[in-house]
Amino acid sequence: MAKIKNIAIDYFIVPLKGNLVDALHGKHTNFELITATAELEDGRTGTGYTYTGGFGGAAIAVMLKKDLVPQLIGIEMQSPSEMNDYMNQHIHYVARGGIASFAISALDIAFWDIDLKTKNIPLKDAFETGVNKVRTYYGGIDLMYTEKELLENIERQLNLGHTAVKIKLGRQNENEDIERVKAVRSLIGKDALFMVDANMVWSVPQAIRMAERLEEYNIAWLEEPTNPDDYEGYARIGQTTVIPIAMGENLHTIYEHKLAMEIGRISCPIPDCSNVCGITGFMKVAKLAKDYSVKVHSHGMQELHANVLGALDNRGYVEFHSFPIYEYTINPLQVKEGYLDVSKDPGVGVNFDWHKLQIYRQ
Numbered sequence: 395m396a397k398i399k400n401i402a403i404d405y406f407i408v409p410l411k412g413n414l415v416d417a418l419h420g421k422h423t424n425f426e427l428i429t430a431t432a433e434l435e436d437g438r439t440g441t442g443y444t445y446t447g448g449f450g451g452a453a454i455a456v457m458l459k460k461d462l463v464p465q466l467i468g469i470e471m472q473s474p475s476e477m478n479d480y481m482n483q484h485i486h487y488v489a490r491g492g493i494a495s496f497a498i499s500a501l502d503i504a505f506w507d508i509d510l511k512t513k514n515i516p517l518k519d520a521f522e523t524g525v526n527k528v529r530t531y532y533g534g535i536d537l538m539y540t541e542k543e544l545l546e547n548i549e550r551q552l553n554l555g556h557t558a559v560k561i562k563l564g565r566q567n568e569n570e571d572i573e574r575v576k577a578v579r580s581l582i583g584k585d586a587l588f589m590v591d592a593n594m595v596w597s598v599p600q601a602i603r604m605a606e607r608l609e610e611y612n613i614a615w616l617e618e619p620t621n622p623d624d625y626e627g628y629a630r631i632g633q634t635t636v637i638p639i640a641m642g643e644n645l646h647t648i649y650e651h652k653l654a655m656e657i658g659r660i661s662c663p664i665p666d667c668s669n670v671c672g673i674t675g676f677m678k679v680a681k682l683a684k685d686y687s688v689k690v691h692s693h694g695m696q697e698l699h700a701n702v703l704g705a706l707d708n709r710g711y712v713e714f715h716s717f718p719i720y721e722y723t724i725n726p727l728q729v730k731e732g733y734l735d736v737s738k739d740p741g742v743g744v745n746f747d748w749h750k751l752q753i754y755r756q
Contacts, residue, residue: 395471396434401463401501404429405455406754414535414716417564417595419447422535425717426451427754429746430458430500432508434471440511441746442503444496444668445695445719452756457497461485466501474505478674491646495671502672503698503742511741517673518704518736518743527733528703530696531558531587533713537565541574545581556714557732558587560617563604564595572607579611587711591617594644598627605635615640615662622650628658638662643693646670648678655686662710666693667702673742676702684708696734697723701743704736722751 406427414422426446433439444454465484471477481498488494510517518524532551536544548559561578563571579588590613596604601619608616617640620627632639640662645651646669654660665679676692683690689710692699696712697720703709712734720727724745727734737743 396436399435400433402431403458405756408754415538416593418593430504432504440504440507442500444500454496477505495646499672506673507741514740517701520705523707530712530714530734532556533560535716537562555729560589563592589614592619594618601631602634613637625657632659651679664691664693700734701737
């Protein structure tokens with residue numbers, strides 16, 4: 395392998411359209427995109443990235459520029475896994491998880507991109523179990539939509555090719571949550587795939603109470619019903635309902651995911667390559683999920699996760715997230731009868747439209 399010659403870090407703040415509100419974070423007005431493009435001395439290049447919901451992106455960019463990139467320039471690139479270990483060891487003392495995992499994610503994805511392009515294979519074929527399409531669902535940030543707006547938005551998504559949806563819960567009046575679930579179920583039909591997401595705001599007793607009320611609506615999973623650090627609370631919730639319990643987007647290390655499955659007994663792990671130390675971290679979670687005989691799903695960045703899940707034999711569902719990173723790529727994703735095509739191009743399969751992103755560069 396050649397030595398690393400340069401790594402370019404770019405930071406973008408991209409505005410979001412619409413009244414995108416969830417119960418914990420409030421209104422989302424923009425998302426932050428941080429990209430890392432690595433160049434080797436022999437000319438090979440690869441691009442990775444991470445994103446946030448509007449906060450912390452500048453800190454991630456600084457950690458990349460000040461703490462990680464200087465340590466990588468001039469060293470020989472090894473396998474993505476070895477590079478991931480090197481980066482984690484370098485900043486282990488000051489940052490396990492958190493911002494460090496976001497920063498490492500961007501570089502890890504770039505190293506995977508180089509590695510796969512060198513081997514001339516797409517990500518879906520990394521483990522010889524790849525498929526050409528993966529099941530997706532639309533994940534709306536729609537807590538503050540009126541019921542009429544909520545149903546109109548879901549109808550739009552159905553017309554765009556979605557056959558499965560997830561809505562936000564966590565309104566102050568629990569009855570409003572239930573009425574919205576009832577209305578959506580009536581709209582999409584009794585058998586359509588339908589998930590709900592409380593964004594961590596319920597107490598354990600409230601989550602148990604709400605799960606009981608939700609059971610009659612054929613809910614595929616209840617996501618983040620309470621604080622993700624309360625693994626024992628998750629176990630208690632899961633033991634009292636037939637609805638599968640999901641979480642993972644706020645877990646940034648393999649150790650946290652292990653606790654969620656071992657102690658929390660979750661049945662739907664949902665990691666995100668942007669914050670679990672990249673594709674390498676996601677694959678570790680997928681292996682762990684397989685050990686527990688459950689499927690692994692994904693959160694956000696659907697333009698990459700379609701290809702990641704396409705490589706796995708215990709693949710679940712790709713969330714089609716409301717942060718439209720895919721719109722800033724050369725070939726934006728299209729939903730076809732509830733599925734996403736998996737990239738057949740060598741590399742990770744995400745190629746940014748830099749001209750379109752330029753106006754948002756910080």
